[in-house]
Amino acid sequence: MTPHHLHATAAALSLGAARGALAARVRAERRQRGEALTAAGPISSPRYGTRRVVGGHADPVSATLVLDRTPARETTWAEVLRRSESRLAWIAQEMRAPDPHRPALPRIIAGIPNLRPANARLIHLHLTGELDWLGGLPLGWTPVRHPLGSVPCPHCEERQLVVQADGPEHAWTVVCATRRLCTGTGCGCGMPGAVEGVAHIWWRADVIGAVAGAAPTHTE
Structure with a gap:
């Protein structure tokens, strides 16, 4: 995807x-x-x-x-x-x-x-x-976000990644707090289907797998 x-x-x-x-x-x-x-x-x-x-x-x-x-x-x-x-x-x-x-x-x-x-x-x-x-309503709810400070960003290599942890764990995604945008084809983010001008986002499993030297687990 x-x-x-x-x-x-x-x-x-x-x-x-x-x-x-x-x-x-x-x-x-x-x-x-x-x-x-x-x-x-x-x-x-x-x-x-x-x-x-x-x-x-x-x-x-x-x-x-x-x-x-x-x-x-x-x-x-x-x-x-x-x-x-x-x-x-x-x-x-x-x-x-x-x-x-x-x-x-x-x-x-x-x-x-x-x-x-x-x-x-x-x-x-x-x-x-x-x-x-x-x-904007007083629901007493906020999105679940976890810092992933020990892992460098696949794009900028800064350690400011954040896990978006709502929903089941296999569907968690990761974004970079620097909010730097993708430059499209050839961008160092390594994201399949990279789109110029879009905020970087990865599957959490792919980011963790890349650090561990494993192949990405999501191929959609």
Whole structure:
């Protein structure tokens, strides 16, 4: 998979963790009827304006993201969860994710590897926007991040790597805290499908395997 696919996967896994915290709030709300919060308005576009549909014959991802200026209102955690589920169902439908009878987020995660790079980038933007929206609510949740200080970055060789540890361990990814961008083909990052201008990201297993002298474990 390309960096776009890895970034989308990492965002989806963090979103799963955030939604776990949201579900816990819903359960508590059901126990304590009447609890309410001031929620942010519906998701806003990562950029202003509207994008046209982008995608191939089997990979039609709608890129329409319209800025929403809906004012905040009083709502419940259950309503926030329903809104999130609706949004994810729309994303899954737009990317034609497999297994339509399964919950939306697992479908999205399963479908990401099949996306073309440009559409994986768009899905990453959608998921990041949703994650930012949930992250702005008082869920008591933060992404799980672990420093990997003993390992040099495959690109810059500085020891500022961070493991993005939401989701199952085999799907953890690594980014560099320096936030230096990939230079594309010929970049020293060693990432298959390197994309110029995209933040570096690797599978954790590949970074650890490279240090140990092992072959990369991910070949998608």
